[in-house]
Amino acid sequence: MLSQPASKYQAFAPVQLSQRQWPSRTLDRAPIWMSTDLRDGNQSLFEPMDVARKLQMFKMLCDIGFKEIEVAFPSASQTDFDFVRTLIEDGHIPDDVTIEVLTQSREHLIRRTFESLVGAKRAIVHVYNATAPVFREVVFGMDKAEVVQLATESVRLIKQLASENPATEFVLQYSPEVFTSTEPEFALEICDAVTEAWGATPDNKIILNLPATVEVATPNVYADQIEWMHTHLARRDSIVLSLHPHNDRGTAVAAAELALMAGADRVEGCLFGHGERTGNVDLVTLALNLYTQGVNPGLDFSDINAVARTVEHCTQLPIHPRHPYVGDLVFTAFSGSHQDAIKKGFAAQKERTTWDVPYMPIDPADLGRSYDSVIRVNSQSGKGGVAYLMETSYGIVMPRRLQVEFSAEVQKWTDSHGGEMTAPDLWALFDSTYLQAPQTGVRYVEHHLFEHPAASGKQHVQGIRLGLNVNGQSLLVSGEGNGPIDAAVHALQSIGIQVQVRSFEQRSTNASTESAHAQACAFLELAPAQGGSERYGVGLDNNIVTASIRALISGVNRLGLVPSDEPADMAA
Template structure:
């Protein structure tokens, strides 16, 4: 009853305190309380029978990299010619077959680089150039591409009501006439010109600002352009439908793509391309849904470079497909070298949190995450031994090794990390699969060290800390050295051990008994030090395989401290080719650590034999 009354009183006090707190009022210094007075929701196209939500991506689209054109134009410090050359060859090495290299009519530098691309591109790589719908600019662009094995002229015209009326003061009819005129000129200068027959010419038209264009008009102007170009199924016309400015949610963009794909005529003669910008942060999603809705090609940049918030990140789109079992036909198996080229040429760093490419995206600092990943790897190895190759690791949708990263970077340790993090590092660096109790103890030591330093601990620092803390293989403390020992069987379950140890150059006889070599050696050392050592935990496992296999032994000794007469515990580790030797090394690793701490006194020197008698 008293307890219940206490709870009631506490609840009443909390209630009164809450009522005394004044309500928080938002300042709204700049933002509007009601944004609907200034902004309108985007009108959704009428597509009651949409099919794209039921579709699945089963094959890679055609890819076009526009890093050297759209991406380069968006850089505060554009690439030099040498940087563009390096970038171009990297794109070819990755596997891009279509590359938009420049705006050759804009400058002599772009023109010269286009000539370089034409002269150095493999025969199966299509060189694409962008040009405004103006006669002299189109002629200059065709001149730049002359002699290419495969080339695409890309013209564009803004088609949204906003851009036509505000920027160009152009009616829909005038826009169609201008788009058709440009198309006919390109055709006359390329595929209809007898002197240009050595090149496989393609044509791309972009109704720029498609994302804000009424879908009916987008279809209408593209129908007129198609009629002027007269494409074939073998060499289709490319209609690039860009989200020049991302206006709304990705599902609406998918509706726009499906509307276009199902209303344009001669669909078999058309390649629908997406070109998504990232104003709302949905460029990847919009591109993926665009492919579901019928798009055949995806344009973008590596790691999402581009104007404003950037173009769609082609690395993310491609590797998203890869993790679903769909070959992207692009090779990102050395993602680190690709990042180096992109960062050097763009002079913009790839975000540490960029999907797949960021330094931190395959790293886990959280203790629970680390524990799950460690368990996942242990189970994965067992499944692989049984012939199951399917990747299934918690928090890791992609095997880091597939993109050229090692597992050492998967788990990184700071003061927030748990036992799994430090244990993972020790497993990867030393091959030691620590017992659970040792994991818990060592993780606390690592956390304290990270707290003291105020930073993450690197793998080599954790490894060194572990070896020092537990006197790994007696590497740091070796005051007591085993010289020789012998174990004799005396009955079904008893063993007698005799031997000699050296302490500060003096030899001591040791003897003890137990049910095996470990217990006999522990008893012998207990007799030597006149203190009771007891085994609280013993674990062993193999390291490596074949002729290089070693054994690792872990021993936890319980003893009574001389300083305060309290029970204490100490771990030790021994690693060698023989299991018995490893266990003995672990024992001496532990005892040496205890002696080095000063918690146990050394044996009386009167027990020592003459050193020369050993």
Template structure:
């Protein structure tokens, strides 16, 4: 077990005024450029899962304050394989001996159907080291990249467009030469025009055409062009336009795989990825919980389960999401946000009374074939979570929340009037404690209030054809008469204790199906106290015999009065 700590710099707070934020930010931040294309993506739908690449061990790992150890990388690597990833970017092998050694481990331990991908800059000595790291692999992808945006070329690398194209082609030819010397491996090339999202689309197509001509892919063995939103600089629709422009204008489209690698600077990584797929992308790169530089890579769990909840198999298995979360948090040492889609600890929880009531009714009425539960787009059981986490109760919760807990835990379907009564008790308790109530606390609160087995206990009873009842209570007997067991027992209690009860509400249901099922009786009785005030209380009884269950429910009310010193025995 580990504890996440956040270091806080003790600096005076900055007063945000218009001296800091501009009244007219357009003077500093220009609007993203629109692309004029004959777009078709808005009318398309996603009908199948893309190819997936996990870059958790490379892009995700390099962004960690404390990078994974070799053992942690091994644990993560095998979990990615268990999930179903067939392409895994494992490292930047030329960066360190540790990365190189782990790459060798991945090569030697990857299943035959898993392709190892490695990343390198477009520098000869780094390319040679990178190819060396995956020699002997069943299949491998050499991923080369080169900055193509104006700001990177001009500011960072001082490189013209012509020089960039020449560099990309030289690196491609070098990879082709080196890999041809090892035909035992099924080699492929991935090229990324880095910062594609901020690159003029015409130049992206131009440099990729040059790389494609140098690599010479075929229809049976297409190469990969990764078109990354290295920095998310515009809204997702513009990124989709860029992807569609590329797909429309690159030649020999059938000989390439278009891959998207979205970062999340604007918080739109998932949307950009989905729109990129609509625009023609075939492959998605990211991390399973969105780890990565700055605001992270796209969250592959979210993209995959978005497909799943639309009836499309993502071909990735998140059946045991809790275990995946545990491994991720252990290896990355970064917690999953509790509100993170699908994976967050609170995303399947409802605290609001209206939400809880809708969910409870949804479970009661939902058809068996289709999942149609209000507020829950995904069945928690599909990702290894139970229904106990769906509804949690605090002072904001209504009658639906507490009654859901009782239904799921005890099988008791509380009548509405009792739901209202119990929820007010739960709310007062939560307010007094100043926190959420746990399920076991709610159950105990319910039992202490409505199921009171002592001091009076029913030993035996009988009722004849004249509806005369005899009941053995503890060591004494009571007698009464009425039009049924309930009225006869109340009459017997009145004769014994000189208290007149009136039945306000009565409900019953079977606790479980089958011939051995028990009956549950809920009863609300009212009476006048010594001050002449009319008081009502609920009781509950459970027994194989419906009449006995009803009598025990009445006794529960009486026992409550005795314990509260409202009735003398």
């Protein structure tokens, strides 16, 4: 039980909108993306990235398609300052990419920030100061007028320094820190004052970034706040309205989506949600959510595994295996019912033009993920998952009743061994259960077919001479029937093995692995002639008849049918 009553926490009063518009809107285009991985994300790490890792991350962000990247807080440390200089002096910044740097609203910090940007082609200078009541009153001891004055004086200084450095195109970004806890009227007042001080025009826009520095309310409240600002800001046509949602309540992605519907143009965040406390908004999830709705996000995540491994290397933090879209297990089904539905969905998908597979909102192939890991098998799995892996990994398309039978063998294995079974584990069990069925004394050696012409009014007769090894003794037995399998069944009767064939299927395999190189696969469902439970036998061979005979012997051994003492004249 929680130690404190809920009344300890003050309820957040949302902005009042009488005719909100965002609930009726849908997202039909991607926002402007800005990555904070190298700044906000980096400052949250146990061990901040060194220069080599920062450069690797920066290059990857450019390759993904980010055109705006916040690279450092250059006035905060020499390391950050030097990194900005490295990017500029060593030519790491593509012509179509704009770097962004952060500074507090302090004159000496702003001047130091401009020193770091000398020689840049284009740069966003991001200045901020806190505006919420608890910061004004408790942290800084300033009234509203002093807070506005601090912001506008900083903007005028930035404007002056930008004019003194005409070789660089400067863009101003202003953030009223802790916007979501700031009175809406005061947030509007300070943003309008900053916009005026900068002299924003449609050709010289200002970026107004409205951060959920600490997420304090439900996503719809953030959307209301953004829509209220969107509709009340002066010079709206001269403003790029930006979002910076944090994830304290675990709803940053939802908040960003709703706020984009409410009129925002731009989103700041980190690839996998790194950042202070619970992190910034997760840009991968946000972008791929758009993608699943038919909106091109403008970011390339077609090799998501490479992105994930690079981020893990640079941040030295693992990505959760259930992280949306990229986690190692998000395209993995252990549940038997899920596996069966996915397997059927994949089969039906071949006939569709739009993606519609149960339990899978996105095609893993679009992200460079392999179908090999879509279905995995453990003690909770069913026949669908087993069948899927056997088909995709080894080309074995099992009849439905064989799926049921083999899944029971898999269940016994997982119950006794624990953990999950990989595709090679499944193949080893399938091989030992069917292809190398526990021998009760009968082994296939060879066979030779012969035919008797059909007599008048009678069926064509197929004969077989079957070479076997029975209890260590080589035998040659013969039988006749209406086909090779029927003839082989009669041949086995001569050594006392009485068996019925309940069903027979043969299929070609499309396996490419060494352990399943055969091109023909035969499945025979057998039962003892005197009655009893059925068992499947399976045979693989380049020749379909040989595969069928092997399947017959496999089924005989799995039924545990014991040969009688063979007559001496049958010995080879």
